[in-house]
Amino acid sequence: MAHRIAVIAGDGIGTEVMPEGIRALEVAAKRFKIDLAFTTFEFGSCDYYLEHGKMLPDDWFDQLKDFDALFYGAVGWPDKVPDHISLWGSLLQFRRQFDQYINLRPCKLMPGIKSPLAGREPGDIDFYVVRENTEGEYSSVGGKMFEGTEREIVLQETVMSRVGVDRVLKYAFDLAQTRPRKKLTSATKSNGISITMPYWDERVAEMAKHYPEIAVDKFHIDILTANFVLHPDWFDVVVGSNLFGDILSDLGPACTGTIGIAPSANINPEGKFPSLFEPVHGSAPDIAGKGIANPIGQIWSGAMMLEHLGYKEAADAMVTAIEEVLSEGSRQVLTRDVGGQGSTVSLGQAIAERI
Amino acid sequence: MAHRIAVIAGDGIGTEVMPEGIRALEVAAKRFKIDLAFTTFEFGSCDYYLEHGKMLPDDWFDQLKDFDALFYGAVGWPDKVPDHISLWGSLLQFRRQFDQYINLRPCKLMPGIKSPLAGREPGDIDFYVVRENTEGEYSSVGGKMFEGTEREIVLQETVMSRVGVDRVLKYAFDLAQTRPRKKLTSATKSNGISITMPYWDERVAEMAKHYPEIAVDKFHIDILTANFVLHPDWFDVVVGSNLFGDILSDLGPACTGTIGIAPSANINPEGKFPSLFEPVHGSAPDIAGKGIANPIGQIWSGAMMLEHLGYKEAADAMVTAIEEVLSEGSRQVLTRDVGGQGSTVSLGQAIAERI
Ligand SMILES: CC(C)[C@H](C(=O)O)[C@@H](O)C(=O)O
Ligand SMILES: CC(C)[C@H](C(=O)O)[C@@H](O)C(=O)O
Numbered sequence: 091m092a093h094r095i096a097v098i099a100g101d102g103i104g105t106e107v108m109p110e111g112i113r114a115l116e117v118a119a120k121r122f123k124i125d126l127a128f129t130t131f132e133f134g135s136c137d138y139y140l141e142h143g144k145m146l147p148d149d150w151f152d153q154l155k156d157f158d159a160l161f162y163g164a165v166g167w168p169d170k171v172p173d174h175i176s177l178w179g180s181l182l183q184f185r186r187q188f189d190q191y192i193n194l195r196p197c198k199l200m201p202g203i204k205s206p207l208a209g210r211e212p213g214d215i216d217f218y219v220v221r222e223n224t225e226g227e228y229s230s231v232g233g234k235m236f237e238g239t240e241r242e243i244v245l246q247e248t249v250m251s252r253v254g255v256d257r258v259l260k261y262a263f264d265l266a267q268t269r270p271r272k273k274l275t276s277a278t279k280s281n282g283i284s285i286t287m288p289y290w291d292e293r294v295a296e297m298a299k300h301y302p303e304i305a306v307d308k309f310h311i312d313i314l315t316a317n318f319v320l321h322p323d324w325f326d327v328v329v330g331s332n333l334f335g336d337i338l339s340d341l342g343p344a345c346t347g348t349i350g351i352a353p354s355a356n357i358n359p360e361g362k363f364p365s366l367f368e369p370v371h372g373s374a375p376d377i378a379g380k381g382i383a384n385p386i387g388q389i390w391s392g393a394m395m396l397e398h399l400g401y402k403e404a405a406d407a408m409v410t411a412i413e414e415v416l417s418e419g420s421r422q423v424l425t426r427d428v429g430g431q432g433s434t435v436s437l438g439q440a441i442a443e444r445i
Numbered sequence: 446m447a448h449r450i451a452v453i454a455g456d457g458i459g460t461e462v463m464p465e466g467i468r469a470l471e472v473a474a475k476r477f478k479i480d481l482a483f484t485t486f487e488f489g490s491c492d493y494y495l496e497h498g499k500m501l502p503d504d505w506f507d508q509l510k511d512f513d514a515l516f517y518g519a520v521g522w523p524d525k526v527p528d529h530i531s532l533w534g535s536l537l538q539f540r541r542q543f544d545q546y547i548n549l550r551p552c553k554l555m556p557g558i559k560s561p562l563a564g565r566e567p568g569d570i571d572f573y574v575v576r577e578n579t580e581g582e583y584s585s586v587g588g589k590m591f592e593g594t595e596r597e598i599v600l601q602e603t604v605m606s607r608v609g610v611d612r613v614l615k616y617a618f619d620l621a622q623t624r625p626r627k628k629l630t631s632a633t634k635s636n637g638i639s640i641t642m643p644y645w646d647e648r649v650a651e652m653a654k655h656y657p658e659i660a661v662d663k664f665h666i667d668i669l670t671a672n673f674v675l676h677p678d679w680f681d682v683v684v685g686s687n688l689f690g691d692i693l694s695d696l697g698p699a700c701t702g703t704i705g706i707a708p709s710a711n712i713n714p715e716g717k718f719p720s721l722f723e724p725v726h727g728s729a730p731d732i733a734g735k736g737i738a739n740p741i742g743q744i745w746s747g748a749m750m751l752e753h754l755g756y757k758e759a760a761d762a763m764v765t766a767i768e769e770v771l772s773e774g775s776r777q778v779l780t781r782d783v784g785g786q787g788s789t790v791s792l793g794q795a796i797a798e799r800i
Contacts, residue, residue, distance in 0.1 A: 166636070173636035174643055182637070206674050208563040227582075232602075232640040242607035246640040248587075252597035281521070281528035282537070282691065285587040285601040288529055312691045315670055316699030319561050336637065336667045337692065344671030372668075 092127040093399055096157040096364070098134040100180075102373030103383035103434075104163025110385035110438025111161065114408060115392045117442045122404040124396070129157070134180040136167040145171075145179030151187055155363060159395050160184065162368035163388065167375055178230070181368075185223050188363035190356035191254065192261050193221035193335060194394075195370060197322075197342030197352070202416035203428065205347040207319065215346050217325040220262040221335020223356055225254045226286075228332045250286050250331070252293070259297045261359060262329035266304050269326055274301075276308040277330035277338060290331060311337070318345050343370055350427045351412075353390035355398060367395040384425040385438040386412055411444035447482040448754055451512040451719070453489040455535075457728030458738035458789075459518025465740035465793025466516065469763060470747045472797045477759040479751070484512070489535040491522040500526075500534030506542055510718060514750050515539065517723035518743065522730050533585070536723075540578050543718035545711035546609065547616050548576035548690060549749075550725060552677075552697030552707070557771035558783065560702040562674065570701050572680040575617040576690020578711055580609045581641075583687045605641050605686070607648070614652040616714060617684035621659050624681055629656075631663040632685035632693060645686060669693070673700050698725055705782045706767075708745035710753060722750040739780040740793040741767055766799035 095115075099108040112128060119126045131153070132138055139145050145165075147153070154160065162184075166176050184190065199205055199215045232246035266274040276294045280287040291308065298306045309317060311334050317324060318341050330338055343352035352370040369387025377383060390412060397405035415423065415437070423440045424430025430437075450470075454463040467483060474481045486508070487493055488501050500520075502508070509515065517539075521531050539545065554560055554570045587601035621629040631649045635642035646663065653661045664672060666689050672679060673696050685693055698707035704725065711721040724742025732738060745767060752760035770778065770792070778795045779785025785792075 172643075174639040177636045178639055204563075206562055208559075208561060227603075228637050228639075230639060234640075234644070240607060244605045244641050244644045246603045246638065248582075248601045248603065250599045252595060279688070279691075281532045282583050283601065283688070284529040284533055284583075284585060285589075286599050288527075289589070289599040311688075312695035313704075315692055315696040316704050319674060319696065319699045320704070333634070333638070333666075336634075337670055340667035341670040341674065341696075344674045349668075349671050349675070 092125040093158045094156070095126055095128050095395070096154050096160045097128050097130045098160065099130075099163040100165040100373060101135050101137070101167045102164060102375050102378035103371075104165065104373050106378070106381060106383050106434050107369065107385040107388040108161075108163045110434060111388035111392045113438055113442045114389040114445060115396070117445045118396065118404045118408050121407070121445065122401060124401055124404060128161075134165060136165070136170040136176050139171050139176065139179065145176060146183065155188070157364045158399060159364050160366040161392065161395060162366050164369065164371060164373040166373045169375065182228065184366050185356050188358055188366070189224065190358045190363070190366055191222065191224045191257055192355070192357040192359060193223040193339065194355045194357060195219045195221070195339040195342065195352060197339075197346050198348070199346045200348060200416055201413055202419050203347045203351075205345065207322065207345055210322070215322045217322075217342070218265060218327050219335055219339040219342050220258065220265060220327060220329045221339055222254065222258040222330070222332050223335075224332070225249050225251060226332035248286050250289055255290060255293045256297065259293060259329060262327055263297055263301045263304055266327040267301065271326040272303055273305045273326035275314070275325055275328045276306065277311050277314050277328065277334040278308050279311045279334070281310055314338070315341055318342060322346075340370065350384050351386035351390065353387055353394050355391070355394045357398065365398055367391040367398070381433045381435065382425055383434050384427050385434050386441070389438070389441055407445055411441050414444055415440045447480040448513040449511070450481055450483050450750075451509050451515045452483050452485045453515060454485075454518040455520040455728060456490045456492070456522045457519060457730050457733035458726075459520065459728050461733070461736060461738050461789050462724065462740040462743040463518045465789060466743035466747045468793055468797045469744040469800060470751070472800045473751065473759045473763050476762070476800065477756060479756055479759060483516075489520060491520070491525040491531055494526050494531065494534070500531060501538065510543070512719045513754060514719050515721040516747065516750060517721050519724065519726060519728040521728045524730065537583065539721050540711050543713055543721070544579065545713045545718070545721055546577065546579045546612060547710070547712040547714060548578040548694065549710045549712060550574045550576070550694040550697065550707060552694075552701050553703065554701045555703060555771055556768055557774050558702045558706075560700065562677065562700055565677070570677045572677075572697070573620060573682050574690055574694040574697050575613065575620060575682060575684045576694055577609065577613040577685070577687050578690075579687070580604050580606060581687035603641050605644055610645060610648045611652065614648060614684060617682055618652055618656045618659055621682040622656065626681040627658055628660045628681035630669070630680055630683045631661065632666050632669050632683065632689040633663050634666045634689070636665055666692070670696055673697060677701075695725065705739050706741035706745065708742055708749050710746070710749045712753065720753055722746040722753070736788045736790065737780055738789050739782050740789050741796070744793065744796055762800055766796050769799055770795050
């Protein structure tokens with residue numbers, strides 16, 4: 091039985107890196123005898139919005155819900171559509187409606203990639219950020235009063251539910267359980283954000299009782315971002331709310347020098363709905379159309395997708411291929427962001443060949 | 446006429462670094478013929494709380510309101526009093542009741558201090574974070590429903606007012622105006638936090654119209670934290686909401702290696718109420734009582750206080766003294782965190798002598 095993959099390339103460099111993601115997946119599928127069937131969708135881009143006045147057709151949910159996974163490029167083009175419209179109209183809809191309540195991102199020093207941190211070597215940094223992906227600070231509850239006057243007030247609610255908090259914590263503890271160091275760090279801000287964040291802390295303490303083998307600590311988000319820079323080797327699995335997880339899962343890859351190539355998974359762990367796999371980078375309008383975008387984030391996201399579908403060996407082969415091509419450091423092959431003079435296609439081809 | 450300074454040392458290492466802050470200020474005052482009168486208060490510490498059941502006496506506002514400035518150590522000792530109680534009961538009260546709506550922190554590479562970032566030299570990084578300090582994400586509006594059940598829900602409101610947003614933006618634009626590069630960066634997250642943050646962006650755009658000479662840009666907070674690590678040289682004045690400013694003003698000093706020694710000012714620009722000057726570091730229960738805490742944050746905060754009181758030359762002399770003692774790098778003098786074997790007192794004395 092084929093695994094049905096819905097492909098949405100989105101905007102900007104999303105449309106350029108997607109073909110390389112698919113190329114790599116097709117090669118891996120062939121080698122490991124995996125049956126993948128790709129179906130491409132045009133919606134979920136700003137151009138679609140300009141034509142239809144919405145980011146997605148009304149029946150998007152039914153069109154996509156029976157796929158085994160969504161393979162996603164990047165969305166957003168602020169000159170065409172304001173970000174909060176394009177994002178809330180697409181990516182954030184998928185995360186919510188498909189209840190992809192886990193956002194998972196590896197932060198890993200890769201061979202051949204220069205970390206901006208002094209004196210760190212591959213092996214020194216290797217952790218996951220687990221982000222709550224459906225509630226918290228990203229709510230749509232709120233509004234304005236006294237609009238347009240001096241007395242104008244704008245309110246927005248942060249919403250945490252026990253169900254929402256506990257399930258992401260459980261996922262993070264379970265993940266920590268599978269790792270050699272068995273360490274979990276919780277991001278909080280209970281000293282300043284005095285209602286929701288103490289609640290988050292309470293639930294962490296409660297969940298920790300069920301995982302006596304896991305070493306648990308917590309940091310306020312301000313000093314935690316500082317520690318990502320000062321002591322990235324401290325971390326193993328880091329769990330945070332929607333906003334804190336968002337911040338940490340950009341900062342983490344920045345510290346490993348991989349922000350342009352890091353992958354991410356938006357997971358519905360129960361498999362009731364399709365999970366979504368996308369690079370961390372955005373649509374990068376500034377370099378779009380030049381053929382110089384680095385496709386590794388898309389390819390690595392493809393590897394996370396294969397792992398999610400149960401093909402760990404194939405996923406590892408894809409990551410190894412990425413590491414090898416990076417290690418070799420051929421200037422002809424690599425894109426500019428990683429010190430080469432190559433193109434999206436030259437780098438994508440090299441990785442595909444290696445797989 | 447003497448400037449009346451209220452001294453609140455607080456908890457932990459706050460009580461150890463405060464005497465060094467005062468020593469340095471007294472020397473500077475003598476040299477520059479400034480009349481400072483210090484009055485010490487015992488309240489605002491966790492020990493006070495354990496005795497009185499509250500962090501501050503009921504009449505704290507009247508006791509403090511006529512001082513010219515508050516010189517503050519550090520507060521918090523989670524094993525004695527939960528952070529959200531100790532902080533909301535003291536520091537956050539001062540910030541709000543004295544309408545200290547600006548939190549200002551320099552992020553500067555200092556000679557002799559090792560930055561965790563590769564290849565950065567003193568001069569490369571030199572910017573300010575301006576943080577909104579009274580509203581935003583640090584609200585006390587919200588609560589729980591269905592408490593203790595599976596349906597438990599916790600809500601907390603982020604509150605932005607036009608008055609509150611505009612005044613911090615104005616301060617930041619005015620500050621940018623005084624700097625050679627005239628650059629202002631706004632921290633946002635309008636692609637995810639879809640009500641308050643687009644409003645913040647709107648007000649920035651509006652304010653920018655009055656400052657045509659200032660180059661304005663904005664980044665979402667996730668990629669902005671990444672850029673602090675990747676491109677700290679891009680920044681000049683960075684302005685953010687209460688939470689975003691909090692994060693950036695820890696991350697910035699972490700990137701310059703100065704998190705243990707950075708100062709901060711909580712300012713009521715109109716001078717209607719006293720402003721408050723405190724080191725960025727906390728009370729550090731883990732090293733309290735050992736006499737090894739670095740007093741530079743407290744001394745540097747004292748310099749910011751003198752500058753605020755109108756003594757720029759004296760303030761500069763204090764910062765220069767800090768830089769000289771750091772450059773010399775005497776192991777006998779410096780504390781452990783900056784590579785020495787000295788004590789709080791040895792380092793404080795050396796700086797005082799240099800002033
Ligand atoms: C202690 C805490 C409440 C405080 C804050 O978040 O404002 C601190 O982190 C700071 O930045 O001064
Ligand atoms: C584009 C934006 C809404 C999104 C988020 O904040 O969730 C992005 O930053 C991410 O992390 O996937």
